[in-house]
Amino acid sequence: MTSQPDSDQLVFFVNGRKVVEQKPDPEVTLLFYLRRVLRLTGTKFACGEGGCGACTVMVSRYNAWSKEIRHYPATACLVPLCSLHGAAVTTVEGVGSIRTRVHPVQERIAKCHGTQCGFCSPGMVMSLYTLLRNHPDPTPDQVTEALGGNLCRCTGYRPIVESGKTFCVEPTACPAKGSGRCCLEQEEEERGSTHAQEEMCTKLYNADEFQPLDPSQEPIFPPELIRMAEDPSRRRLTFLGERTTWLAPATLPDLLQLRASFPHAPLVMGNTTVGPNIKFKGEFHPVLISPARLPELCLVNSEDNGVTIGAGHSLAQLSDTLQSVVSEQPPEKTETCRALLKHLRTLAGPQIRSMATLGGHVATRATISDLNPILAAGKASIRLVSKEGERQIPLDSAFLEGAPEASLRPGEMVLSVFIPYTNQVSPSPMSVRFEAGTSIIRELHMFYGGVGPTVVSTPRTCEQLVGRQWDDQTLSEACRGVLAEVHLPPDATGGQVQFRRTLLLSLLFKFYLSVRRALSRLDPQKFPDIPEQFTSALEDFPIVTPQGVQMFQCVDPHQPLRDPVGHPVMHQSALKHATGEAVFVDDMPPVDQELSLAVVTSTRAHAKVISIDTAEALALPGVVAVITAEDVPGENNHQGEIFYAQSEVICVGQIVCTVAADTHAHARAAAEKVKIEYEDMEPRIITIEQALEHNSFLSPERKIEQGNVEQAFKHVDQIIEGEVHVEGQEHFYMETQTILAIPGDEDKEMALHLGTQFPTHVQEFVAAALNVPRSRIACHMRRAGGAFGGKMTKPALLGAVAAVAANKTGRPIRFVLERGDDMLITAGRHPLLGRYKIGFMKSGLIKAADLEFYINGGCTPDESQLVLEFIVLKSENAYHIPNFRCRGRACKTNLPSNTAFRGFGFPQATVVVEAYMASVAAHCGLLPEEVREINMYKRTSQTAYKQTFNPKPLRQCWKQCLERSSFHARKQAAEDFNRQSYWKKRGLAAVPMKFTIGVPIAYYHQAAALVHIYLDGSVLLTHGGCELGQGLHTKMVQVASRELGIPTSYIHLSETSTVTVPNAVFTAGSMGTDVNGKAVQNACQTLMTRLQPVIRRNPQGTWEEWIKEAFEESISLSATGYFRGYQTNMDWDREQGDAFPYYVYGAACTEVEIDCLSGAQKLLRTDIFMDAAFSVNPAVDIGQIEGAFVQGMGLYTTEELKYSPQGMLHSRGTNEYKIPTVTEIPEEFHVTLVHSRNPIAIYSSKGLGEAAMFLGASVLFAIADAVATARRERGLGETVTLGSPASPEWIRMSCEDQFTDMIPSDDPSTFTPWSIPVS
Ligand SMILES: Cc1cc2nc3c(=O)[nH]c(=O)nc-3n(C[C@H](O)[C@H](O)[C@H](O)COP(=O)(O)OP(=O)(O)OC[C@H]3O[C@@H](n4cnc5c(N)ncnc54)[C@H](O)[C@@H]3O)c2cc1C
Ligand code: FES
Ligand code: FES
Secondary structure, three states, X not given: OOOOOOOOOXXXXXXXXXXXXXXXXXXXXXXXXXXXXXXXXXXOOOOOOOOOOOOXXXXXXXXXXXXXXXXXXXXXXXOEHHHHOOXXXXXXXXXXXXXXXXXXXXXXXXXXXXXXXXXXXXXXXHHHHHHHHHOOOOOHHHHHHHOOOOOOOOOOOHHHHHHHHOOOOOOOOOOOOOXXXXXXXXXXXXXXXXXXXXXXXXXXXXXXXXXXXXXXXXXXXXXXXXXXHHOOOOOOEXXXXXXXXXXXXXXXXXXXXXXXXXXXXOEOOOOOXXXXXXXXXXXXXXXXXXXXXOHHHHOEEEOOOEEEEEOOOEHHHHHHHHHHXXXXXXXXXXXXXXXXXXXXXXXXXXXXXHHOEHHHHHHHOOOOOOHHHHHHHOOOEEEEEEOOEEEEEEOOHHHHOOOHHHOOOOXXXXXXXXXXXXXOEOOOOEEEEEOOOOOEEEEEEEEEOOOOOXXXXXXXXXXXXXXXXXXXXXXXXXXXXXXXXXXXXXXXXXXXXXXXXXXXXXXXXXXXXXXXXXXXXXXXXXXXXXXXXXXXXXXXXXXXXXXXXXXXXXXXXXXXXXXXXOOOOOOOOHHHHHHOOOOOHHHOOOOOOOEEEEEEEOOOOOEEEEXXXXXXXXXXXXXXXXXXXXXXXXXOEEOOEEOOOOOEEOOOOOEXXXXXXXXXXXXXXXXXXXXXXXXXXXXXXXOHHHHHHOOOEOOOOEEEEEOOHHXXXXXXXXXXXXXXXXXXXXXOOOOOOEEEEEEOOOOOOEEEEEOOXXXXXXXXXXXXXXXXXXXXXXXXXXXXXXXXXXXXXXXXXXXXXXXXXXHHHOOOEEEEOOHHHHHXXXXXEOOEEEEEEEEEOXXXXXXXXXXEEEEEEEOOOXXXXXXXXXXXXXXXXXXXXXXXXEEEEEEEOOOOOOOOOOOOOHHHHHHHHHHHHHHHHHHHOOOHHHHHHHXXXXXXXXXXXXXXXXXXXXXXXXXXXXXXXXXXXXXXXXXXXXXXXXXXXXXXEEEEEEEEEOOOOHHHHOEEEEEEEOOOOOXXXXXXXXXXXXXXXXXXXXXXXXXXXXXXXXXXXXXXXXXXXXXXXXXXOOOHHHHHHHHHHHHHHHHHHHHHHHHHHOOOOOHHHHHHHHHHXXXXXXXXXXXXXXXXXXXXXXXXXXXXXXXXXXXXXXXXXXXXXXXXXXXXXXXXXXXXXXXXXXXXXXXHHHHHXXXXXXXXXXXXXXXXXXXXXXXXXXXXXXXXXXXXXXXXXXXXEEOXXXXXXXXXXXXXXOOHHHHOHHHHHHHHHHHHHHHHHOOOOOXXXXXXXXXXXXXXXXXXXXXXXXXXXXXXXXXXXXXXXXX
């Protein structure tokens, strides 16, 4: 290195423009460079670990040897800047722009309503765009696959897939969709014939408007890069950074020389392991070697006995190569290739598959590897090369388990992997070879990932079984052998120990069956096939492109054409979302003198802070200040919420101090150097059970009661008691909490820009922290990249933390929480424990219910008491139980403080209700749906807290749901299926819903608006509601358009601010449109009243003429609008009140299929019927319903928060916390808006933002139905304790069988588990 002291230039192209970086820093990612250096902020940061796709860009490279250009999607957060020499990068800005031309991909995603908050949209656009660059006529399956690496938390994916399918030549969605001729629609119509009087529409967008896709218009690959790639005088590149050197050799000998000189330097190929390790595991490498440019690593050589594939192949390229091998070679030779192909399809998303390389994958030997075990079972080998020469080693168990003698030697690297053609039966990470013509085992290999730190094998067991017949007895012995040989300790990292042990046997059994089937195919006489009922064990769930019909009421044909109310108007910012031009807080340009803030959080759940040593942190470059509680000029504890921990910490993740530095990297590095000394304190309360033991509560009990519960229990046929645990949920809004705090020059003013649902709350907290009047604090909120309740109270706390830092340093503060910190600090949905005692008659009629609810509130009050009150009030759901008592308490624990989350307690509590409905049904020999119907409210009634309501829409939704989903016929069909399938079971469930809107506190419903009309006739509309992606602003523009009688294009809506609308209440509780709509209407009507004299005098005049005239007559063209709110109340002493303004009703029916062996589940179909009254915007409302349903589905199935017994959240990223992806939504997904009346809300509409969250529970109960079927068939008790989430672990362990019976259980007193449930 001393011979090359100067850094080379890095040359690459971004959106057709040449970028020359004189001093590229090897530690910088493409994402950072795009956003901070080039100021291309369309590419978003959401996880930083390649797991969400928000930062997707297209990378194009020219291969000088094949003369081909390759376009592939990549997650910019994992692409090292230095790796881009000679590449062309296309970002969302390069695809199209509102300023120039919007690309068809962007247009369609916007017009198909594929954007809500818009934070994921640029990534979605880039994934689809890259697909179209490679396949201008994609198939629907390619569209779904292309989106597989992109997460969206808002839409539920259906409209995004639909926008992609508009490019397909043969879309799976019926081309006649929306015309009324579509087969699905006709089916719907037939099913809905009883409601034929209601004219329903299905067309949410007009495909005729779409621009055609013209691939010839796409930018060409820069010729200069072709010349660079073909330059024969290419030489080694050296990029010198602040701390790290990047070396990119131009020849193999040069690479081997570097490898020998820097034996500890990683080879950076796809960077999908090196990158995350540097970022999240604190690895540091002074030298990085990038061999990616070498042709030797990219060769493919097909020989008679196998295929050699260069280590530099990306996994996507590997897939293409294997595909051609499979198409060229006879099937008996390509068992391994086909097994690899199958796994490659589900390995991560297309971005990671395009970046990660075969060599990197093999060399990493990760325990989660899907491919290495298959390669090992297929007897692959690795060609290694070093300065000393080449050698071939087997990719076998010794290699995978990291045995030193079987591993790479210093200076060596993987050149290629040889995959032999094999006739072994190796459809999985296991393979077997038999004595010719027999089923006597000659050779057997079994590999397991995910059990220990490496992939493990079972050589002893395999050896013992050699010479044995392939039969049931051998299987039993193999199971026992595997359990003895593979040791998974009870406290293993990752938890789920019993489940993982069971999976060892489940996989073995699947392999056993597949081999028996293969033998039988060879010689059916000699080897009988497996029982027909067992074949289902062999099939994986296919990835199916979702489709469905969305139905809503048609607009009255007499409504004026220009009136947009009731039409599926596109989201006001949709095109800006899709082009990346929508500005989120972190997209705002740097402010002069700006500093970045990083947090230091508590590592103890309950401890005394003995000392905070900041000396080392303060000495680091760029660090300006460390901010602690002592720097808070005002209140550090406002309403029980603590900004900076002082003498004591009360949860892991509590902010103890922050570091302000010139860059985020410097702030983070310094934060890691702050040393805090703690002394643990007792008690440490983590779970609800522990809180109950310690009598630890945040607030007093709440109760409602009607009838005489004790008496009623004496007169029932049966009484059941039970307990249901519902775990929490992370909001996982795509935009993490972000704040820009700018201190003013005068009068202690401070401006904050942030994504929040409640700017007034931020203003209050910041004013309290700074000890200034609220009038000095201005909060600006343009949009949030998703919120779901998570941006209700937390931005106030974080805003105060940032404001204190800005106040101390006197400089603007940019405070962007990284995903892991966000998940750790801000907490989420309350875990809940529900206990019930139910008295009922044999008919299924419930006479008495006694319920107790406890929620895990965490360490501070936040919204826990209100959530608890909602739970108590909503706990009857749709059912009338004459003798009903419900009590609840919010528990105080040492977890981060849980907060508001879509549905506000209802989605948790109602699981308990539906669980006892199902349990009563099981005891009465009825279907749960029958018991639900028997107990459902039937006529105008009073709730348990004495509020009168009319459940007619509830009955309507329920009836339509059962009829139009063909519930009973499909239930029958599922039973037929289940009889023929032992290992896969189908289940169906329909759940009704009575959901409340608003809150029991009247003043929380008030709203205000401000409308200015300018002299050109354009209108600036402001109101107190926040745009979170839910389409609030779009609906407000629709309201203003109708009231003012002008086109929507005249109306502009810029931001929500405490400056324009003071004291606005939160945007939550599904009330945004209701209350702000009334305020906007009021302001517009005031203006129209003022304009009336002018209009009357000149009725034929134009809007512009009226405005001009009004001005000349000195008529004020600015008006405030106000809505006093709904008059709700709740008297907790009397246990009664008119608690809510109105109710929203709905019902959903879901069918699932479960794999009893693996615990996997697949959603086959969901039908939702939602009482929307009159929908102001059906596209927005259906979007809310679909998005909430999918979020609910995540809550009830895949999303698992893992806490250590010490209160540390393990699951802090996309890797550990799984929100639903595009492949997990229902294959058929139908939504119908049911028409009713709601005169008290704007235009007789209803608020639909939250309600459908609970309908996701139809998935949970469908799974429970399938599990119950499996248990019945196995002769087990039908009922099993229902819990949420019904994760694969729960499904597998509930479907007990001979394999679960074999698993030894551990004595809980002998170990501390890795994670514990906290509900
Ligand atoms: C979001 C995400 C999802 C993922 N999902 C999955 C999944 O579902 N299943 C799964 O199996 N894996 C998964 N992975 C892991 C992924 O497959 C590996 O990270 C990847 O294969 C590593 O390849 P790479 O080229 O990126 O290696 P790099 O990160 O570039 O390098 C990794 C290591 O390998 C060494 N190395 C690289 N090339 C060579 C070589 N030719 N010779 C010797 N050493 C070499 C390097 O020195 C380095 O130590 C996921 C990763 C991410 C980021
Ligand atoms: S931010 Fe890059 S994948 Fe999530
Ligand atoms: S629109 Fe996809 S995350 Fe919000």
